[in-house]
Amino acid sequence: MAKVNQVASIRIVILYLSTISLAIAARVVPVLVPSLLPNYDKPNSKIFDTSKYGILQLNNGLAQTPQMGWNSWNFFACNINETVIKETADALISTGLADLGYVYLNIDDCWSAARRNSKGQLVPDPKAFPSGIKVLADYVHGKGLKLGIYSDAGAFTCQVRPGSLHHENDDAELFASWGVDYLKYDNCFNLGIKPKERYPPMRNALNATGRIIFYSLCEWGVDDPALWAGKVGNSWRTTDDINDTWASMTTIADLNDKWAAYAGPGGWNDPDMLEVGNGGMTYQEYRSHFSIWALMKAPLLIGCDVRNMTAETLEILSNKEVIAVNQDPLGVQGRKVYVAGTDDCLQVWAGPLSGHRLVIVLWNRCSKPAIITAGWDALGLESSTSVSVRDLWKHKDVMGDAVASFSTQVDSHDCEMYILTPQTAVSYEI
Ligand SMILES: *[C@@H]1O[C@H](CO)[C@@H](O)[C@H](O)[C@H]1NC(C)=O
Ligand SMILES: *[C@@H]1O[C@H](CO)[C@@H](O)[C@H](O)[C@H]1NC(C)=O
């Protein structure tokens, strides 16, 4: 017998004979049997309700997978200037983060002056951005990155700079003329007008510029944007702002989970930007934060100072296997599928991936180490389905043929993350 992969060599199972050609069959070839598995490629399974999947999406060609990049707010807040932005662009390149997909460099609030100019245009703050935004966009583009900017669907931004409400067309044109690629659109000073009225005009204005601009809605989840924002933007915040604490991160994960069925290529639920590397959580907690955000198909927008990261921070943010889960082309948001323990603190989160695979995160939110078990019934798998198990943090295959369930010990506030690949394979040897 020819040396084939591990699975085929340990199990030669003929489950059924089909129309597989003899040409293939003459060699020993493992073939997955799609009929034994939920049909994820549609996708439609009872566990991972995708009934709302992709039905609303904006279709401006962007956000086929969740956006990746960096945003200034979580670390710098208002303390930004063109030097920091340029150095961040340089750091995204030199650290290798840009090569991993973190390409949007997004400037948050405080880039603009306190007043519009005499023509009614927004003006970059002359002290912080004396060279202007276009120069910065050119710099960023020269490095193969994309530039994001910020405004507000209200009279003022949250830091009381001019807002874009009723200035949508002028501001969108200005952003496009600078070469902006992304707009985060906030919700302060909104005059009590409904988000459903305030957010579509900017979509139309951006579209009218003819420049393809990613449109990120930030109405804090107040009007259940998952229900309507897919037609308006490429992502929509589902919650209030994150802060750099375990309590905030876990609360937000749970809130965002509710809307899983509404995400899909073109439009994503946004549980806010990453806090990894900002110092308020432990290594284990940040690893959980990053794992769950990746599984939830959340935007991966780094929120720390990438010019000055610890090795641990860089290790978390540059885990290729976890990033690949987030960027998986199937684009189904994973979700919480099983809980046990006090206050449901032992959790299994899971989601379907392309190629009939599953991602699972065993997340220990309790205060002590514990064993967490993912049963196949909770994952929508037949209990007889055999899967191989790959650990995405240890970067190792840990089991070739798990059946019915998979258990592991998980430290407090830590998680383990795996990809399960069904191995209920048919090997034909004729
Ligand atoms: C730019 O901002 C950074 C970060 O807040 C600060 O350290 C630096 O002094 C600022 N530079 C200028 C020229 O204002
Ligand atoms: C504008 O919207 C139309 C219709 O949805 C779409 O086909 C087109 O690609 C959009 N253009 C831009 C620049 O977003």
Ligand SMILES: *[C@@H]1O[C@H](CO)[C@@H](O)[C@H](O)[C@H]1NC(C)=O
């Ligand atoms: C951080 O978020 C948590 C949970 O949402 C909240 O209770 C807390 O007040 C927030 N802390 C700060 C400093 O905003």
Ligand SMILES: *[C@@H]1O[C@H](CO)[C@@H](O)[C@H](O)[C@H]1NC(C)=O
């Ligand atoms: C780099 O980060 C460390 C904390 O990890 C901090 O103590 C130090 O001041 C930072 N250095 C600069 C130049 O920002």
